[in-house]
Amino acid sequence: MSSSALLEQISTFMNEQIPFQKHLGIVVTKFDAQQSEVRFRWQDQLVGNAPMQILHGGVTATALDTAGGVVIMASVIERLKQDLPADEIVKRIARCGTIDLRVDYVRPGRGKEFITTATIIRSGNKVAVARMEMHNEDGMLIAFGTGTYIVG
Amino acid sequence: MSSSALLEQISTFMNEQIPFQKHLGIVVTKFDAQQSEVRFRWQDQLVGNAPMQILHGGVTATALDTAGGVVIMASVIERLKQDLPADEIVKRIARCGTIDLRVDYVRPGRGKEFITTATIIRSGNKVAVARMEMHNEDGMLIAFGTGTYIVG
Amino acid sequence: MSSSALLEQISTFMNEQIPFQKHLGIVVTKFDAQQSEVRFRWQDQLVGNAPMQILHGGVTATALDTAGGVVIMASVIERLKQDLPADEIVKRIARCGTIDLRVDYVRPGRGKEFITTATIIRSGNKVAVARMEMHNEDGMLIAFGTGTYIVG
Amino acid sequence: MSSSALLEQISTFMNEQIPFQKHLGIVVTKFDAQQSEVRFRWQDQLVGNAPMQILHGGVTATALDTAGGVVIMASVIERLKQDLPADEIVKRIARCGTIDLRVDYVRPGRGKEFITTATIIRSGNKVAVARMEMHNEDGMLIAFGTGTYIVG
Numbered sequence: 043m044s045s046s047a048l049l050e051q052i053s054t055f056m057n058e059q060i061p062f063q064k065h066l067g068i069v070v071t072k073f074d075a076q077q078s079e080v081r082f083r084w085q086d087q088l089v090g091n092a093p094m095q096i097l098h099g100g101v102t103a104t105a106l107d108t109a110g111g112v113v114i115m116a117s118v119i120e121r122l123k124q125d126l127p128a129d130e131i132v133k134r135i136a137r138c139g140t141i142d143l144r145v146d147y148v149r150p151g152r153g154k155e156f157i158t159t160a161t162i163i164r165s166g167n168k169v170a171v172a173r174m175e176m177h178n179e180d181g182m183l184i185a186f187g188t189g190t191y192i193v194g
Numbered sequence: 195m196s197s198s199a200l201l202e203q204i205s206t207f208m209n210e211q212i213p214f215q216k217h218l219g220i221v222v223t224k225f226d227a228q229q230s231e232v233r234f235r236w237q238d239q240l241v242g243n244a245p246m247q248i249l250h251g252g253v254t255a256t257a258l259d260t261a262g263g264v265v266i267m268a269s270v271i272e273r274l275k276q277d278l279p280a281d282e283i284v285k286r287i288a289r290c291g292t293i294d295l296r297v298d299y300v301r302p303g304r305g306k307e308f309i310t311t312a313t314i315i316r317s318g319n320k321v322a323v324a325r326m327e328m329h330n331e332d333g334m335l336i337a338f339g340t341g342t343y344i345v346g
Numbered sequence: 347m348s349s350s351a352l353l354e355q356i357s358t359f360m361n362e363q364i365p366f367q368k369h370l371g372i373v374v375t376k377f378d379a380q381q382s383e384v385r386f387r388w389q390d391q392l393v394g395n396a397p398m399q400i401l402h403g404g405v406t407a408t409a410l411d412t413a414g415g416v417v418i419m420a421s422v423i424e425r426l427k428q429d430l431p432a433d434e435i436v437k438r439i440a441r442c443g444t445i446d447l448r449v450d451y452v453r454p455g456r457g458k459e460f461i462t463t464a465t466i467i468r469s470g471n472k473v474a475v476a477r478m479e480m481h482n483e484d485g486m487l488i489a490f491g492t493g494t495y496i497v498g
Numbered sequence: 499m500s501s502s503a504l505l506e507q508i509s510t511f512m513n514e515q516i517p518f519q520k521h522l523g524i525v526v527t528k529f530d531a532q533q534s535e536v537r538f539r540w541q542d543q544l545v546g547n548a549p550m551q552i553l554h555g556g557v558t559a560t561a562l563d564t565a566g567g568v569v570i571m572a573s574v575i576e577r578l579k580q581d582l583p584a585d586e587i588v589k590r591i592a593r594c595g596t597i598d599l600r601v602d603y604v605r606p607g608r609g610k611e612f613i614t615t616a617t618i619i620r621s622g623n624k625v626a627v628a629r630m631e632m633h634n635e636d637g638m639l640i641a642f643g644t645g646t647y648i649v650g
Contacts, residue, residue: 062250065239087217090263093288098214099263099295100256107251111242136245141473142446142494143251144296144600146627146644148620163642164604168472169445169496171602173642186619186629188602188644190446190494192473293625294598294646296448298475298492300468315490316452320624321597321648323450325490338467338477340450340492342598342646344625366554369543391521394567397592402518403567403599404560411555415546440549447555448600 051128052119055135056112063108066101070112071157075120078113078160080105084153097151102176102185107143109160110172110189114138117165118193137194141169145187153178160189168193203280204271207287208264215260218253222264223309227272230265230312232257236305249303254328254337259295261312262324262341266290269317270345289346293321297339305330312341320345355432356423359439360416367412370405374416375461379424382417382464384409388457401455406480406489411447413464414476414493418442421469422497441498445473449491457482464493472497507584508575511591512568519564522557526568527613531576534569534616536561540609553607558632558641563599565616566628566645570594573621574649593650597625601643609634616645624649 056063056070063080066088072079082088082105090098115135122134157177164171170193175186208215208222215232218240224231234240234257242250267287274286309329316323322345327338360367360374367384370392376383386392386409394402419439426438461481468475474497479490512519512526519536522544528535538544538561546554571591578590613633620627626649631642 059244060250061239061241061244062253063242066252087213089213090215091288091291092211092213093284096291098212098256099259099292100218100252101214103255103259103295103297104250104252107255111251132245136243139243139248139302140251140297140299141468141475142296142298142492143255144294144448144644145255145292146294146619146646147292148627150291163602163639164445166496171445171604183619188446188600190602192470293620293627294644296492296600298467298494300475315450315487316597318648323452323597335467340448340598342450344622363548364554365543365545365548366557367546370556391517393517394519395592395595396515396517397588400595402516402560403563403596404522404556405518407559407563407599407601408554408556411559415555436549440547443547443552443606444555444601444603446600446602447559448598449559449596450598451596454595 051131052116055132066104068105068108073112073116075117076162078109078116080109080112080158081155083155094150095152099147102147102151103143103145105156105158105176106145106174106185106187107140107189109158109174110191113160113162113172114170114191114193117162117170134194139192141190141192143187143189145185147185148183151184153180155179156184203283204268207284218256220257220260225264225268227269228314230261230268232261232264232310233307235307246302247304251299254299254303255295255297257308257310257328258297258326258337258339259292259341261310261326262343263292265312265314265324266322266343266345269314269322286346291344293342293344295339295341297337299337300335303336305332307331308336355435356420359436370408372409372412377416377420379421380466382413382420384413384416384462385459387459398454399456403451406451406455407447407449409460409462409480410449410478410489410491411444411493413462413478414495417464417466417476418474418495418497421466421474438498443496445494445496447491447493449489451489452487455488457484459483460488507587508572511588522560524561524564529568529572531573532618534565534572536565536568536614537611539611550606551608555603558603558607559599559601561612561614561632562601562630562641562643563596563645565614565630566647567596569616569618569628570626570647570649573618573626590650595648597646597648599643599645601641603641604639607640609636611635612640
């Protein structure tokens with residue numbers, strides 16, 4: 043499979059095979075084997091503290107875990123042989139999973155749009171680690187964190 | 195305000211003022227100043243890994259943060275003077291917030307219902323810490339974690 | 347190698363091959379493939395806050411990581427074939443390593459003796475997770491935490 | 499007290515009132531209210547894995563917690579009124595403490611010298627958060643982490 047076909051394959055997986063991400067309106071906007079970016083817009087149903095109008099901590103955790111998962115999957119795929127059939131690639135991605143996640147909440151989750159980036163810190167054939175940051179549309183740091191993932 | 199009126203006040207806050215919890219169908223089933231329990235049922239839209247049919251890590255993080263937040267809020271209220279007006283209580287609860295959260299994913303998130311319990315480990319007038327566990331309806335441990343919260 | 351010879355092999359490794367543990371006076375007092383216990387006594391040089399006479403957070407982290415490492419190593423060895431030569435066992439143990447560690451400090455580290463226990467929570471052939479608690483001689487919970495380990 | 503006298507006061511505290519830091523040879527090399535740097539040299543007694551010649555995870559945790567603690571203390575002092583008597587400053591510093599610490603171990607701890615830097619991420623009047631990184635003398639990232647601290 044060509045490299046562009048591969049990327050399309052991954053995008054399809056990410057947009058179709060992760061229902062909860064879709065449910066929250068989290069969209070993958072960039073990724074390669076080193077970094078990823080996901081975005082979502084404010085919605086009233088994502089609020090965790092209505093009097094204060096602040097995002098639920100679980101929404102932030104979801105965005106961080108999603109961005110981390112995307113870059114981990116991309117890095118796993120990059121290591122695979124280029125001619126692997128598409129269904130085998132999906133099988134490999136599906137074996138990836140979060141082992142643990144830490145989220146540090148820096149500022150109240152307020153804004154119109156939230157941009158979460160992830161960077162690979164450790165990339166092994168058993169375990170991979172990614173570091174994530176979430177900013178709002180004004181560039182304010184809302185949260186950061188680290189995820190440790192098992193890779194197939 | 196009487197103790198039972200107080201509990202009703204808190205329940206109302208938790209069920210009405212946390213839209214994201216409601217959106218995911220997470221219901222507070224028990225709480226006092228030491229422990230809390232929240233539950234939600236499987237829904238296809240909560241899936242993070244469709245080929246494997248596993249909950250999204252962000253859903254688990256949301257359940258843990260919710261259970262932790264509930265017990266923290268109950269413990270904050272317990273410390274307040276009994277005759278505080280209801281709107282003052284809401285103000286105090288609204289000032290609580292998660293500082294950091296760690297989630298350890300032990301087994302794939304599969305089941306019909308998920309029960310998350312939280313226990314207060316540290317309860318100060320600045321910071322409180324809760325420990326959480328999520329099991330499915332068969333009593334299988336799916337995840338555990340710790341949350342550190344700022345209290346008003 | 348017999349089972350008792352195996353245990354002796356491990357004990358020797360733990361007491362001779364981990365200089366920092368020895369340096370702090372941390373002694374492995376119990377272990378099997380599910381749980382471990384390590385102990386150390388108060389020493390003035392372990393203090394992190396002299397005016398308050400409290401253990402350094404790094405000492406507590408060391409005790410937790412040590413207890414976690416011990417139970418992980420024991421669980422790795424249990425999975426090995428019984429007739430593996432001793433030097434091969436040492437090689438396998440030496441490949442284990444901490445991926446990440448979280449420590450929650452519950453109470454000031456004060457006491458005469460500190461007892462840290464670890465329990466295996468997840469035991470895979472790539473990754474293992476242990477949960478740890480440290481008490482003083484009066485049974486006061488000083489700290490708890492979680493370690494994620496890579497296994498050979 | 500003048501600003502330079504203040505800095506000297508802090509340095510004295512850090513070098514004299516933290517015995518465990520001294521015991522491991524960890525020296526504070528830079529600090530202000532935003533960032534800090536601590537250094538230590540390889541010593542055989544700091545090893546956690548003798549066959550592999552790798553630092554004990556607890557040593558790394560100690561260095562990270564120390565760097566984080568230093569920047570937190572500096573930031574607390576910066577907020578104090580300039581004319582506070584020296585013993586009052588010591589009292590304030592002594593009230594600071596680590597609530598929780600996460601360490602991510604990226605590469606085996608090998609090198610001649612280890613440089614740990616900390617940056618303040620959140621600085622409140624109840625809680626402060628610092629992010630830390632440890633490199634060896636070749637600039638290799640060995641570990642990073644986050645500490646949450648209570649401030650007096």
